[in-house]
Amino acid sequence: MNTTSFVPEPPSRATLLADVPKAAKELMSLSHYKWRRQLQRVPEGDGHPIVTVPGFGGADGSMASLRRFLKRAGYDAHPWELGRNLVTQRVTTMDEILEFCAMREGELARRVEQIADRTGEKVSLIGWSMGGVYCNSLAQTHPELVRQVVTLGAPVGDPRGTSTWNILKKMNRSEVPEELQNVDGWLHRKNSxxxxxxxxxxxxxxxxxxxxxxxxxxxxxxxxxxxxxxSSHVGFSHNPLVYWVIADRLSQDPYAWQHFDLSMQPRKIQEHFNLL
Structure with a gap:
């Protein structure tokens, strides 16, 4: 696989700096009575199990609000219960990143298998940021356990299109650290x-x-x-519009799947999409 023909640009510095203030507004929107009332109208869940997987550096508390929403909607929502999603040692190579991801994916697979065995049902996975990378990979390696995957701002593609890529370069005190340049190998292993x-x-x-x-x-x-x-990146786990779309997707019959149809959504939802 050749990745040299196109190198994606990470988000701009202005977008990065605006992320946290935007997330604060999303959190306030989630608690607004108009959105609370709207989210009470999501399609009723069928009770199937769901596991939420936090982003890099996050723990189960970061997605607690989403799980509460899913339980109210009629789903059997579970935390991943694997502690904080954080590598403790300094990362200097792509192989170290891959090893950390593989370890986490293995732990997640065991957790999902336990829930699937206990409930007798396949499990839907919702992964935020790096958590979505694990979910995407697990669905490929263990499709017998997974009903569907929803990723929230997850870098499932080229890592050079993330702000984290520049942070990794700075952490390793180099503009172009040779140890972090094996992107071809990263993408091949993720997509094979x-x-x-x-x-x-x-x-x-x-x-x-x-x-x-x-x-x-x-x-x-x-x-x-x-x-x-x-949505901001930080705000994916408590953005009311994101909640609505998640509920709509989770309500889909796996054997009669319909793509997301904006024209079939309530006017308030359509208005928010039309602002994009």
Whole structure:
């Protein structure tokens, strides 16, 4: 695989700096009575199990609000219960990043398998940022366990399209650290897991301060749907519009799947999408 022909740009510095203030507004919107009332109208859940997977540096508390929403909507929502999603040692090579991801994916697979065995049902996975990378990979390696995947601002594509890439370079005190240049190997190992068998919904945002569209989407795959929403990166886990789309996707019958149809959504939802 040759990645030299196109190197994605990470989000701009202005978008990165605006991320946290935007997230604060999203949190306030979630608690506003108009959105609370709107979110009471999401499609009723069928009770199937869901696991939420936090982003890099996050723990289960970062997605607690989303799980409460999903339980109220009628789903059996679970935390991942694997502690903080954080590598403790200094990362200097792509192989170290891959090793950390593989370790976390293995732990997540065991957690999902336990829930699937206990409930007798496949599990839907919702992964935020790096958590979405694990979910995407797990669906490829263990499709027998996974009903569907929803990723929230997850860098499932080229890591050079993320703000983290520049942070890694600075951490390693080099403009172009040779140890972090094996992107071809990274992408090949991520994309060599065979034909996709699990429905995947990718939520990405033009206002994401950490992950650009080029790093977040998967193109030309019939089982993948890329949906653009207005969200900060930090705010994906408590953005009311994101909640609505998640509930809509989780309500889909795996055997009669329908793509997200904005024209079938309430006017308030359509208005928010039309602002993009």
């Amino acid at each position: 897991q065979g034909e996709r068998k699990v429905r995947t919904t990718i939520l990405y945002s033009p206002n994401d301060g950490a992950v650009s569209r080029s790093a977040a989407v998967i193109e030309n795959d019939d089982l993948v749907e890329n949906i653009e929403v207005d």
